[in-house]
Amino acid sequence: MTTVESPATLSVVNPATGELITTVPATSAEEVAKAVERARQVFASGVWSRLPVRERSAVLLRLADLMERDAGILARLDSEDAGKPITECLTSDVPGAVESIRWFAEAADKVFGRIAPGGKDGLGLMSREPVGVVAAILPWNYPLAMTAWKVGPALAAGNCLLVKPAEATPRSALHLAGLAAEAGLPEGVLTVLTGHGSVTGAALARSPVVGALSFTGSTGTGRRILKDAADSNFKRVSLEMGGKSPQVLMADALAYGDELIDHMIEAAFLTMGQNCTAGSRVLIHNSIADEVLERFTTAAKRLVIGDPADPRTQVGPLINRAAFDRVAAAVEAARADGARIHTGGLPHGLPQRGAYYPPTVITHAPEGSDVLTKELFGPVVTVQTFTSEDEAMYLANATEYGLAASVWTRDLDAALRLARDIQAGVVSVNAYSEGDITTPFGGWKQSGFGGVEKSTNAFDQWTREKTVWIRTR
Numbered sequence: 001m002t003t004v005e006s007p008a009t010l011s012v013v014n015p016a017t018g019e020l021i022t023t024v025p026a027t028s029a030e031e032v033a034k035a036v037e038r039a040r041q042v043f044a045s046g047v048w049s050r051l052p053v054r055e056r057s058a059v060l061l062r063l064a065d066l067m068e069r070d071a072g073i074l075a076r077l078d079s080e081d082a083g084k085p086i087t088e089c090l091t092s093d094v095p096g097a098v099e100s101i102r103w104f105a106e107a108a109d110k111v112f113g114r115i116a117p118g119g120k121d122g123l124g125l126m127s128r129e130p131v132g133v134v135a136a137i138l139p140w141n142y143p144l145a146m147t148a149w150k151v152g153p154a155l156a157a158g159n160c161l162l163v164k165p166a167e168a169t170p171r172s173a174l175h176l177a178g179l180a181a182e183a184g185l186p187e188g189v190l191t192v193l194t195g196h197g198s199v200t201g202a203a204l205a206r207s208p209v210v211g212a213l214s215f216t217g218s219t220g221t222g223r224r225i226l227k228d229a230a231d232s233n234f235k236r237v238s239l240e241m242g243g244k245s246p247q248v249l250m251a252d253a254l255a256y257g258d259e260l261i262d263h264m265i266e267a268a269f270l271t272m273g274q275n276c277t278a279g280s281r282v283l284i285h286n287s288i289a290d291e292v293l294e295r296f297t298t299a300a301k302r303l304v305i306g307d308p309a310d311p312r313t314q315v316g317p318l319i320n321r322a323a324f325d326r327v328a329a330a331v332e333a334a335r336a337d338g339a340r341i342h343t344g345g346l347p348h349g350l351p352q353r354g355a356y357y358p359p360t361v362i363t364h365a366p367e368g369s370d371v372l373t374k375e376l377f378g379p380v381v382t383v384q385t386f387t388s389e390d391e392a393m394y395l396a397n398a399t400e401y402g403l404a405a406s407v408w409t410r411d412l413d414a415a416l417r418l419a420r421d422i423q424a425g426v427v428s429v430n431a432y433s434e435g436d437i438t439t440p441f442g443g444w445k446q447s448g449f450g451g452v453e454k455s456t457n458a459f460d461q462w463t464r465e466k467t468v469w470i471r472t473r
């Protein structure tokens with residue numbers, strides 16, 4: 001592979017083969033400023049923001065239909081760019097993205113303002129208005145799906161949106177922008193700016209005109225963006241960041257049999273564990289630990305590793321060699337310090353060209369080790385045991401993150417206590433789930449800040465509240 005990086009282009013490389021797919025523009029800070037100014041003018045023109053909401057909805061519903069028409073193309077773009085198994089893209093990412101656009105299109109005219117009780121001399125009308133020019137900075141693990149989580153509510157609310165896809169995975173967002181134009185979205189309402197995070201992304205974060213910015217990615221970059229927002233114009237920032245989510249199995253969890261093991265596998269290894277809600281810490285009641293470990297490890301060994309384009313593949317490559325090195329280093333350091341690797345670890349017999357790392361199950365990880373504490377973003381889970389609910393709770397919350405958790409038990413009281421006291425934005429009971437489009441999604445602690453995705457609450461990050469006080473006599 002030859003990649004010639006001019007300052008103005010960015011290489012998109014297939015993680016399964018290492019081959020160059022294409023190059024896209026690396027948008028400079030000056031070009032970002034011009035795009036922001038264009039968006040400002042389009043917003044001010046009212047061509048979108050003042051369109052009757054039913055007409056905005058109609059355009060977005062047409063966009064959802066066109067995404068459905070091009071589902072195969074969109075799935076292939078994300079699969080090739082990110083190394084995600086094509087079946088996962090076809091059955092989960094793309095349908096989820098279509099649903100996001102359609103749901104927010106339909107929700108747009110169902111979110112009203114309020115009228116304050118007022119008094120004999122006044123009446124308060126409280127409305128939600130679009131912010132204006134807004135931005136979305138996206139990760140590479142769910143390129144289209146995360147774009148749709150942000151495009152849906154931002155556009156339905158009447159904003160002009162600038163989207164910065166991740167360096168590795170720009171093509172589905174670019175295709176989406178083409179579909180939006182075909183659906184009748186006025187020019188300048190949705191702009192995709194490909195480029196480097198430190199240049200293109202930073203220019204959006206520092207822009208004095210961008211009024212709101214929604215980010216999904218690492219906690220470190222989220223912190224940087226928040227600082228840039230404060231140093232520029234105090235834009236409204238919402239951050240969806242990392243996780244180290246627990247899967248808590250109480251003593252009766254095996255009542256759920258194979259269903260339990262299937263959900264555990266999905267939680268741990270979906271998208272090769274490169275998932276913000278990955279259930280990367282399995283916590284098992286001592287009394288069932290041996291049996292669960294044996295069944296879980298056996299199921300992990302059966303996962304089909306291979307070419308993401310093959311519909312049978314369940315585990316593709318990691319996003320790049322740097323990710324592979326990071327994951328491998330953490331696992332080998334744990335092994336050197338006494339951890340036991342039940343399956344996985346340094347790969348043997350896997351495809352040589354991509355950064356393939358096998359599903360890996362670890363016990364006896366040393367306290368404080370990276371495999372226990374850091375978001376590895378790879379197919380690696382640690383297994384720990386507990387003997388009491390209090391201990392389970394302690395272990396579940398022993399992390400700086402707070403994105404998700406799952407709890408398995410038939411004991412309703414225990415499930416409700418754990419769901420109440422685990423510090424995470426979404427706790428699923430007897431399932432691994434992020435909820436559905438109607439439920440808010442956002443992290444606690446260092447996993448999230450400033451707003452949620454999905455549900456009508458997502459409109460909060462893309463709108464501003466205004467009070468109009470009318471004097472009455």
Ligand SMILES: NC(=O)C1=CN([C@@H]2O[C@H](COP(=O)(O)OP(=O)(O)OC[C@H]3O[C@@H](n4cnc5c(N)ncnc54)[C@H](O)[C@@H]3O)[C@@H](O)[C@H]2O)C=CC1
Nearest residue numbers: 138139165166196197198201202217218221241242276377
């Ligand atoms: N929570 C999640 O869903 C995700 C978490 N991550 C975590 O982050 C680790 C590193 O992955 P990266 O791709 O480097 O994540 P990242 O957080 O650096 O990148 C995410 C997005 O932010 C942009 N970006 C980077 N620096 C920026 C800056 N200074 N200002 C504005 N935008 C900027 C990137 O171009 C990309 O579009 C992963 O291994 C994983 O642990 C990464 C992606 C998604």
Ligand code: BAL
Nearest residue numbers: 141142216275276277
């Ligand atoms: N699982 C969807 C959110 C994310 O991984 O970024």
